[in-house]
Amino acid sequence: MTYPSLRAVLCASVLFPLSVAPVLAQDALRVGLAANITSLDPQFHVVGSNSALARNVFDGLVNQDDRQQLVAGLASVWKPVDDTTWEFKLRSGVRFHDGSPMEAEDIAASLRRVPTVRNSPSSFLPYVRPISAVEVVDAQTIRIRTTEPYPLLPNALSRIAILPRSLERAETADFNSGKAMIGTGPFRFASYTPGDRLELEAAVPGEGAWRRVTFRFIPTNASRVAALLSNDVDVIEGVPTTDIAKLRSDGKITLSSVASNRVMYLHLDHEREQSPFVRGRNGEAIPNALRDPRVRQALSLALDRRAIVARVMDGEGTPAGQLVPEGYFGFVPGLAAPAFDAAGARRLLAEAGLPNGFQMTLHATNDRYPNDDKVAQVLAQLWTRVGIQTKVEAQPGNIFFARASNREYSVIMGGAAAETGEASSVLRPLLATFNPEKGDGSGNRGRYSNPEFDRLLAEALRTVDDRKREALLRQATELAIKDNGVIPIFFLANSWASRPGFNYRPRTDGWTLAINATR
Known part of the structure; x- marks a missing residue:
């Protein structure tokens, strides 16, 4: 597998749509996570646990697939106009969870917010620092200029969650309260108990992989494995290496892993x-x-x-x-x-x-x-x-x-x-x-x-x-x-374990996404 050329990227943008094809919603999914999060604000802290959880609710202008190859996100196609300008064509008909249409101005507002996020332990600013100007051409087209040639702009933008323009000045506390948890992803916010769990529900009732998803924070290895074996959760991430052999010999537990x-x-x-x-x-x-x-x-x-x-x-x-x-x-x-x-x-x-x-x-x-x-x-x-x-x-x-x-x-x-x-x-x-x-x-x-x-x-x-x-x-x-x-x-x-009837499709970035779990 190699990094895609521009032509391959454009093809991938067609072959890998933003979300899975609509199917009848299944029962609830319960996931045991190996690490807590520092915030629900998807632009607050560059740390894997935050980014993975956020991607269940928010999309990027460009996304990464299970092997971190660039695929279509909120943009359907993208191309360099010249050495310092990239043009992104947005998918039509996409709406945020509050019903507002997703348009180019929302992309621009999301990029403007990144440098303003306060008290970040590790900022997303490096991903947008090369940007010198953002031009909204029309509702479905945006052009982004950089200070010098920056061929990795699509890769960098795959790390930035896109928010409605109304949240450009939202504080991190607004996300933690649930007030600002408005994205375009497959799941919408339901409730959050810090240090315990995050509850999500299907963004479109009756469609999507799961009707309801519960992410529980279980950082202790033994407790996470015990929760799986006692059927308190359906899938766990971060399977302890010391338990791999035992779980594999169980006969009922399904293990999935990837380098x-x-x-x-x-x-x-x-x-x-x-x-x-x-x-x-x-x-x-x-x-x-x-x-x-x-x-x-x-x-x-x-x-x-x-x-x-x-x-x-x-x-x-x-x-x-x-x-x-x-x-x-x-x-x-x-x-x-x-x-x-x-x-x-x-x-x-x-x-x-x-x-x-x-x-x-x-x-x-x-x-x-x-x-x-x-x-x-x-x-x-x-x-x-x-x-x-x-x-x-x-x-x-x-x-x-x-x-x-x-x-x-x-x-x-x-x-x-x-x-x-x-x-x-x-x-x-x-x-x-x-x-x-x-x-x-x-x-x-x-x-x-x-x-x-x-x-x-x-x-x-x-x-x-x-x-x-x-x-x-x-x-x-x-x-x-x-x-x-x-x-x-x-x-x-990266490894996951699932109880009988459940499976998880592994990702090289270690992110646990509900859409990757099936039964």
Whole structure:
């Protein structure tokens, strides 16, 4: 699977309509979610749990299918008019849940609202920052201009929920109360109990996949599995890897999984001459060993990625040698996960003048990713075996991410997802030289910087030709991975489990959408 060319996108826009064909509504669906949300406002916080839940109620101008390929959303077709102008033709006859017609002015108002959303922990602004002007040509046509060539505009806009123009000035609190929960999606708002559940109902009574949908927030793995086994819910997401074998042998439970777009990776301190958690063999202060490319390569070779996936993740994952999985635009054929080579790691450490190794601390979350604490402990053991005495400090995400962003650590383990379905969505935040004014390196907590990488990435982001852009992204990827700007470990798997009579069609982005559940 590859990123579609413009012609393929236009074809896809015809082949994949916005919603499923009308069928008689079925009984209620009950879903157990693995994470809570921070708000019902679909433009408030770029975080997977919020975005997935919102997409049950709201649509984008462009949508992504189950494999993150661009398909028709509220726009039926789109095309570049010139290097800095895109034209979108809207679907006719679409109405918001309040009965108002969806028109081009609603698109413009939705885009204008994004920069005004207050107190966002992670804003949607980067997706619309390149936009310089929005022109409403007529009720069904809108043109969007960018400050420079921006071929990924449709991908970026697939992340923006479209609201009625009457909600342009709506506050986040208006969504949380349900007052502003007005979209064009297959389900409309019914009720919301923070920390407990969200109730939705079919937007058009008698049509759609389900008459009523209940999303329950059950972040504890054991409780989520227990809810499924006791028939309190029909489908759960985020199946714990430790329960996969048991559920598979049950005979009644249906499991569905797919390789995800989320890679687990390591950030290393590239910038500081002395790093706070890198010490000599006996605990003495030493120059930052992580700045030596031989040490970074040794850290990578010391990781037995296949064993980590097989034993820690119970097979639910894929060893990673780059930041996007196969099938994504920008994936580099042949750039495989490095083979485990403990002897090679020791040799590189000796070449770097560290034959006796050194000490360091790995910081990680213990509640954000599947088995994150366990994976961190195994990484520490593998490094210790080659002479890098490593201890682990695992913390709740609300503590870890704030301190990691403040660059209080030397080595951290994190996860990143290609949310736009192509490589630049992870290359730019993780590896571009940190530049808040340009929006580059927003997640570059190791402060990796390579001018040639920056040049290739910048050229790719303004190259309209798909083949040329993909070639540039591949060059940038190969350069940064060879340099171990970050160290990929493995791709997570997204998994769902359903009780008898129910099935879930998996998505690479991990989103749980009610329209993907059937019986």
